[in-house]
Amino acid sequence: QVQLVESGGGLVQPGGSLRLSCEVSGFFLDYDTIGWFRQAPGKEREGVSSLRGSDGKVVYRDDVAGRFTISRDDAKDTIYLQMNSLKPEDTAIYYCEAARVVVGSRMLLTSSYSYWGQGTQVTVSS
Helix, strand or coil, rough: CEEEEEEECEEEECCEEEEEEEECCCCCCCCCCEEEEECCCCCCEEEEEECCCCCCCEEECCCCCCCCCEEEHHHCCCEEEECCCHHHHHHHEEEEECCCCHHHHHCHHHHHHEEEECCCEEEEEC
16 A cells, blocks of 8 residues: 655744655555655746665755755665755745656656655745
């Protein structure tokens, strides 16, 4: 049974940090592709970062590169998104999404993924 459960969201001041977790079942982190996406009110869902387990390929959207880090813990079946230097524009619901195989050029497209979790709210505000 496929299940993705996100956690770790919350309210943080600008410049602060959060670490999101996505516990995954029904997928193999050392082979499949797990991505983090976000959706702000009134906007479309956008890709934030993705990790392809088969070869370790990692991609980031330009405005989070250098601030966010995606990683995985195979023993815990969990994908993490460490978010540093948070900005108000990072405010959104963050989702993790999973797929069997995703080519590199499509890793930040939500249409490439078949499963997603319920999301966790991240609010960056003073």
